Every structure is written in C-alpha cells, then in structure tokens.
Amino acid sequence: MSFRRSPSLLPSLPLTLLAAWAMSACTVGPDYRGAPPVAASAAQADTFVRTPATGAAATRAPSAWWRTLGDPQLDALIDAALAHNPDLHAAQARLREARAQLRQQQANELPKSSATVAALRTREPDLASFFQSGSGSSQSSGGGPLQLYTAGFDASWEIDLFGGTRRAIEAASAEADAVNADLADTQVSLAAEVAQAYIDLRDVQRRLALGQRSADLQQQMLTLTEERRARGTAADVDVERLSGQVESTRAALVPLEAQIVESLDQLAVLTGQAPGALDAELSAPQPLPALPATVAVGDPATMLQQRPDIRAAERRLASSNAQIGEHVADYFPKVTLFGDLGFTAADPGHLLRKQNFSWIGAPYLQWNALDFGRTAAAVRGAEASRDEASAKYEHTVLAALQDANTSLSRYGHQREHLARLEQVQRSADRSAVLMQQRYTAGVATLIDLLDTQRTQFSAQQDVVAGQAELLKDFVSLQKSLGLGWQTRVE
Secondary structure (H helix, E strand, C coil): CCCCCCCCHHHHHHHHHHHHHHHCCCCCCCCCCCCCCCCHHHHCCCCCCCCCCCCEECCCCCCCHHHHHCCHHHHHHHHHHHHHCHHHHHHHHHHHHHHHHHHHHHHCCCCEEEEEEEEEEEECCCHHHHHHHCCCCCCCCCCCEEEEEEEEEEEEEEECCCCHHHHHHHHHHHHHHHHHHHHHHHHHHHHHHHHHHHHHHHHHHHHHHHHHHHHHHHHHHHHHHHHHHHCCCCCHHHHHHHHHHHHHHHHHHHHHHHHHHHHHHHHHHHCCCCCCCCHHHHCCCCCCCCCCCCEECCCHHHHHHHCHHHHHHHHHHHHHHHHHHHHHHHHCCEEEEEEEEEEEECCHHHCCCHHHEEEEEEEEEECCCCCCCHHHHHHHHHHHHHHHHHHHHHHHHHHHHHHHHHHHHHHHHHHHHHHHHHHHHHHHHHHHHHHHHHHHHCCCCHHHHHHHHHHHHHHHHHHHHHHHHHHHHHHHHHHHCCCCCCCCCC
C-alpha cells in the first residue's frame, strides 16, 4: 500500500518531537534519597562496643586477611576456591544475567526498527463471469495472476514522557549492583569456609599425632609393666588397667581419622575438585597457622561500608523505590512515533523507482484511562515492596553490628581462655615429669602415674583445640567485618 505525501504532516513532526522531548524531562515517582539511618550512634562510633582490651587495633583490616596468617597452603587453597568454586561461578553467572537485563532495559529507550522484503503472487477469480452465469458454477479460468514486490523499513519509538522507562532502567541498574554485592558476599563466605575447613584439618591432624604419641608411650609402659609382672614385681591388675588405657586412647583416634578424611574432601569440593584430589598435598600434618600479634578490626562505619550484604540490601531498596515510579507512569498516556519507508511494484526491476516510493509518519497516543484500579494496585504493591526492602535493610545493618560485636567478644574471650589452658598444660607437664620420677623411684603407684598422664594428655588436647578455636574465631571475625572480596566480573 502506498500513501500520498501530506504537505501538513512534515512541518508538524518537529513540533511533535520538540514537545515530546520537553515532556520527557518529567520523571514521576519518588526520587531515591538514600537508605534510612539505622543505629546512627553505634554506626558512627570510633570503636566497636565489644572490642577486646588487648589483641585488636582500630586500623583498617586488609581484604585478603588470610595472608596475615603466613600459611602458603591456605593462601593457595583460597585462591583456588575463588577461581574454581561452582557456587562462585553461579554467582558470577547471575551477575552477567543482571547486567544483560540492564542493557535490555536501556535499549527500550531507543527506537525499534525492522526491514522487510516480500514477493507476492496471487490469482483472483473472474467475478464478471461469475455474476453473468448467475450460478457460480462457471468454468471460466478467471483473471490472470497478480505479482507484487515490496521492500520497506519501519521504525517506532515510544517517547518516555513520564519516565517509566527511565525508572525501569534505574531499578535494573540498582538490582545489578545488588547482584554484584551478592557475588562479593559469596566470596566472603567462601574464603571463610575454606579457612575454617583448613583449620579443622590441621587441628585434627595435630590431635591425632598427639594421641598416637600418647598411645605409643602407654604401650611402652604396658610392655615394661608386663616384664615386671613376669618378674613378680607388678600385679595383674596393673597390666589390665594399663592395657585398657592403651585401647581407650587408640579408640579415640579412629573418629579423628574420619574427621581428617571429611576435611580433605570438603576442601577439595570447595576448590572445585573431586573428593580425594587434595589427599597427597594435605595429608602430611602441618602446624596450625600463626595468628598475628594484633588483629586490625577498623571501626563500625568502615565495617558497614565494606560488608557486601549491607550494600546488596541498600541497592535492592533503591531498586524497589524506582519500581514505584515505573508503575506510576502507567497512570499517564503513552506517545509512540511510527514511521515507514517502502517501495512497491509489480515488476522487481522497477521496485526502486521514484514513483514507487511511499512513506508514512504518524504519532499516536495510547491511554488506558479506565483500568478499574489495576495501576493503583500495582503502585500500592510497589510501595509495600519498598517498605519491605527498607525493613530488610534495617535488619541487615543491625545484624551486621551484632555479628561484628559478637565476633569481637568471642575472639577476646577465647584469647583469655587459651592463655589459661596453656597455663594448665604447663602445670600438667611439670606434674607428669615429677610423677614419672616418683614412679621410677618406686614411691608412686602405677595408678598415680596413669592419672597424671591422663591429665597431661587432656591438657594438651585442650590447648590444641583452644588454639584451633581461636583461629576459627579469627576467621569468623574477618567474615563479620565483610572482608574477603576483591574481584569483579566484567
């Protein structure tokens, strides 16, 4: 179909575009003013409420906190997890998806266009012969075939008069930022989880080695006691008691061996490998990582800025706020500019001739004036979602402050607890040495010696467990501070 050029249409188009541009500066809906203040006094304090008196400094903590422990194997494991962990790959994919959705929303501001080429061949009935026969049963062959060739280009552009599209872009941009923060939060959790599993592995390996040495010592004592019984200087009850102690110690080692396998498999999966892949590398016992003398913890304001879960909650609040304006724009009319350029001819060789050219340009308005409350309901729903996001943000901030202060308190008390356990161990070691001397001199019984050694073994186990627990509290503290993220997906 072709259209004759209208002299009055072209002069009106610039005016229409100018008016549309001027009106497009309007953006309905509430502007985002930032997240509401939460616990302002606590957030602006110089130090955390539960900062321990010793062992913590109000200096900025490094993001890669695990490198302060001086354990190259731990560094390599966390680096491998950040590169190959499947959960992290899933978070990265979600970020790419969110960014793609943002680009899609941004494209909605631009015109939509398409090009078409078509060839039509048809044959119409001979209507004159039909009516002359009066019956419709004429055998006339009808008119000859018709051929039509057309090529055209059309475009449409919905003018964003009231900012509905801009609000949608704003919401998508904030959501993409939130997903980026989710990725950082996944990195924080992953680094902490790898460190916890590694500390568990080294802790159990140390306790297993300690238990094996204790079992070997008890076996030596059992052998000596059996020799003394053979000479008549030891009773059967002494042999049985010592034998029971040896078996009890060895029985306690079996669960530890199972825990080692569990930790090895957990570390393998966290680093994106099959269970058993790290057995050769990590099976040899190694000391626990060494804690720094002073732990940098910063201040509450720094913590609130660097915790990814808080940033994600704030960005989702901004997205919910923008969605209100996106729905409010539905109250108002929408204006779309449509244009079409084309050529139509019965002969393909004549298609591009000037006389076969046609065009059309038309602005049209669409206004859903009677929607029976649908738009109002959508706006109220968006406002409720915004209020929910605001409440979630407040909860996230309060939970972060609680998490950091609880971790600081636990870390400080565990340092004191470990110092007391080490004092108990030193006392147990001295008692064991003295009792061994008394037993050798014949002034102490085997029962006294076994009780002393049992106390010494228990004290050693407690110290090892206390050291591991302090390290895990250190890891929990770094996680509560929001540390451990440093990479981004482009």
